[in-house]
Amino acid sequence: MQSQEIARRWIEFFTSKDHTAVPSASLVSSDPSLLFTVAGMVPFIPYLTAREEAPYDRAVSVQKCIRTGDIEEVGKTARHGTFFQMCGNFSFGNYFKTEAIGFAWELLTSSISDGGYGLDKNRLWVTVYLDDDEAAALWQQIAGLPAERIQRMGKKDNYWHTGQPGPGGPCSEIYYDRGPAYGPDGGPAVDDVRYIEIWNLVFMQYQLSAVRSKEDFDVAGELPKKNIDTGLGLERLALILQGVENFYETDQVRPVLDAAAAISGKEYTSAETAADPHHTDDVRMRVVADHIRSALMLISDGVTPSNEGRGYVLRRLIRRAVRAMRLLGVERACLPELLPASRDAMKGVYPQVEADFERIARIAYAEEKSFLRTIASGTARMEEAVTESKAAGTSLSGAEAFALHDTYGFPIDLTLEMAEEAGLAVDEAGFRSLMLEQRQRAQADARGKKSGHADLSVFNELLAGGQTIFTGYDELDGESRVRAILSGGRKVAHAATGDEIEIVLAQTPFYAEAGGQAADTGLLTGDGFIAEVLDVQRPVKGLSVHKAIVREGEMPADAMVRAAVDRQRRHAAEQAHTGTHIVHAALHQILGPEALQRGSFNKAGYLRFDFSWGEGLSSATRSEIEEVSNIAIRNNYRVDTNVMALADAKALGATALFGENYGSDVRVVEIDGAWSRELCGGTHVASTSLIGSLTLLGDQSVGSGNRRVEAFVGMDAFRHLAAERALVTELSDMLNVPSNLLPERLATTLNKLKTAEKELERLRKDQLAAEAATLVGTARFLAGVQVIAHDGGAVGGADDLRTLALDLRNRLGSAAAVVAVAGVANGRPMVLVATNEAARAAGVKAGMLVKLAAGILGGGGGGKDDVAQGGGSDPAQVPAALAAVVGAIQQRS
Incomplete structure (x- = not known):
C-alpha cells in the first residue's frame, strides 16, 4: 500500500467517525518555543491545553513533522528519520479511552477491502501505563487481546506531559511484531526492533501542578475536559504494509536512495549490521535519501539556509547529504539529480513541491554549490593549519578543528580524514568540548528565550x-x-x-x-x-x-x-515601518516577485529587510532601489489601513509573510492602492512624505539564497548623509582635491602604493639572493656533508627563511648538502632545514633536524625529509639550536 493511500484511508476513516479533517500545518511552527512542528499534535496545542476554544470536538490530520535530535542515528536504524508524517485523531472533551481504542483497533485490523489497513491481529501488541487498569481492560474487551500481549510500562515510556505544569496523562502504544528474524520473543518490553511502535494513544486526563522531570511530577487532579491525542507514524506503517526492511525503502524515500546509488555507482544492499562491509555505504545512501526529502519539504514551507535557527537545520541537512555523497565517491554537484527524484516521490501527497519546484531547486542547488566552495576554501585553510601544526610539532588543535567547522562549515570527519592523510593527529576531545560548549550556550539561550513564556x-x-x-x-x-x-x-x-x-x-x-x-x-x-x-x-x-x-x-x-x-519614538518607528513596505515594493518592482520577504525589523529611524535572492546587489541596483523608494516618499502616497476577511485580502493580492499565522480578519496596509498592499498589524505614517527620506546602507548575505538590506529613515537618514559628507570633506582636504576628483586621486594613490610594494618585494628578493651568494662560501664539510648553519637575525617571516634555504641548497650542487637557517619574526624564533637528495640518501633528514632545533627553541616542528620547519618561544636560543643541528650531523661519523 502506497503512502498516499495510507494517508487517504486515515482521513476517510476518521471523517466517517465525525472528525473534522484539518490540513497539515506548516513545518514552521507557530509555537515560539519550537523551531519546527515536531509532532502531529503541535498545531492543536492551544485546544488541548485549553488556551483557546477548539472550533470542533473531533479532528483528524496527517501532519508534516521535522525532528533532528537524533540526526546522527539517521540511516543506522529502521525508524530514525528527520522528516516524517504523523497521522493523528483528536478529541477535545468529546470521546475518551473507549472510543480511541476502538477506532485504532478497527482501522488497523479491518480488511483492505473494507477501508482498513488489514494488519494481522495476532501480530499486534500494546503497552499501557503501569496503573492504567482501565486501558488494559478495554484492550481485552474491545480488541480481544490476551493479557500476555498487553504489557505495562512506567512513566518514562507510557506517560505524556508538556514538561510544564498543565495537562498530562497515561498513554497506550501499539506495536507490530515483525517476526523472529528481527529479534527475540517477549514483546516490546524485551525488544523494540522486532516489535516496532506504530501508534501512540495519549489519554490526557490530569492537571499536573509541578513537573520536575519526565518521571517526577505532581498530579493536582483530573481535567474538567478529557482529551485524546494520538499519533500513528505513516512511514512506520508504510514499511510494514510495503514489506520493506526500513522506512528508507518505502515509496516516498526509496527513489532518492536509488538515485544516490546510481550516481555513486554503489550497490544498495539493505545491510543492517555494522559488521557487513556494505553497511557503511548503505547508511550513507539512507542519509542522502532522508536529508534530501527533508530539505525539499523545508524549503517548500519557506525555510532557507542560514547560520541560525531553522535555516541552520536546513543547511546542516543539505551539507550532510552532500558530504555523504562525497564519502560515496561523488565530488561533483548531485542535487540536480537527487532533488527531482524526491519531488516526484512526494508530489502526489504534496502537489506544492512540484508547483514551487523552480524556487525550491534554486535555493537547494545554490546551497550545494556554496558548500562545494566551502569545502574548497576549507581545504586551503586546513592545509595551512596542518603546515602550522607540523611546524610547531603539535597535533591539530581542537580550537582549529572547531574553527574549521564553525567558520568554514568543515565537517569534523573531513578534518580527521585529511589530517590522517597528512600524518597529523587531531585533538578531537578538544573539538568535542568546544562543540559541547557551543551547544550548551545555544541551549541556555533557547531556555532563556523560552523561560519568558514557560509558565503561562x-x-x-x-x-x-x-x-x-x-x-x-x-x-x-x-x-x-x-x-x-x-x-x-x-x-x-x-x-x-x-x-x-x-x-x-x-x-x-x-x-x-x-x-x-x-x-x-x-x-x-x-x-x-x-x-x-x-x-x-x-x-x-x-x-x-x-x-x-x-x-x-x-x-x-x-x-x-x-x-x-513616547510620541517622537513612535513617529520614528512608523517612518521606519512604512519605509519597510516601500523597500519591499521597490524590490518587487526592480528584482521581481521572486524577492520574497523573509523577515524584517524596524525601530525608530532604522529598518532592515530580509528577502530571498541568490546573489549580491550591484551598486547600480542598490541605487535604483533607493531612488524608487525616495520617489514614492516624494510623491506623498496615501497610506490606508482596512480590516477585512482574510479571503478578501488574498483576493486583493495582499502580500503575507510566509509562515505567519493570521486570523479570519486581517489588517491590510495599502500605499497608493495596489503599489504596495500587505497584511500588517503595525503602525504607519498617514502619507509617505512624512517619512522624509530613506538611505540604504548596503546589502549583505544572511545565508545562502537570502539577502538583507538596511536603511535609515527620517532624521537618522539625514544624520547618516551628513556624516558621510563630513568624511568626504575631510578626505578632500587631506588629498587637496575637490570631492568630485576623489575617486581618481585615490585610485592613483593606491596604484602608486602597489607599485612601491612590488618594488620592495623585488629588492627583498635581490637582497636574499645577494646574501645567499655570500653565504654559500661559508659551507663546511662535516662527516661528508656540506653544511651551512646561518642565523639571519630579524626576518620578515617563514617565507624569507624558505627562500634563502632553498636558494643555498641549489647553489651547493648535487653533493650531499644540508642548509639550516634561523631567525626571529615578531619576537618568535623559527628555524628551517633543507636537504638535497644526496644528503637524504646518506641518512640526513630535515624533519629530524628541525625537531631537534625547535625543541631547543622551546617549541616544536616537523615536515618532510627534504624541507622542514619549526618554531619556539625563546629567541636567545637560536645559536644553540643551530649548533645542535651541526652537532647532530657531526655525530654521524
Missing part, C-alpha cells in the same frame, strides 16, 4: 478576564486601569520606587513588539507614582504586558493610570 498560567488567567484593548492606532495617550502587577512571574499588590515589574492594563496605546516593529516606550503616571515603560510584549495572544520600572512613588495593583507613548 498567570497570563492565561488574566486573558480569561478579557483581552487587552489596543488603542494605539488612534491615540498615543489615554486613561486606563491596571489589571495586574507582576514581579518574578507572580501577582503583587503594589510596586515601589526602583522595582522592575510587568504591568497588564485594561486598554493601552502602547504597541507590543510584533510583525518586526519594536515596542513603544513611554510613561505610566498616576496618583503619586511614575513608571517608565521599557518594553511591551505579548506572551499570550491577546494580552499586552508592559515591562516597566517604577521611577517615583508607590504603584498599587488596581491603580488608574495615564498611559502616554
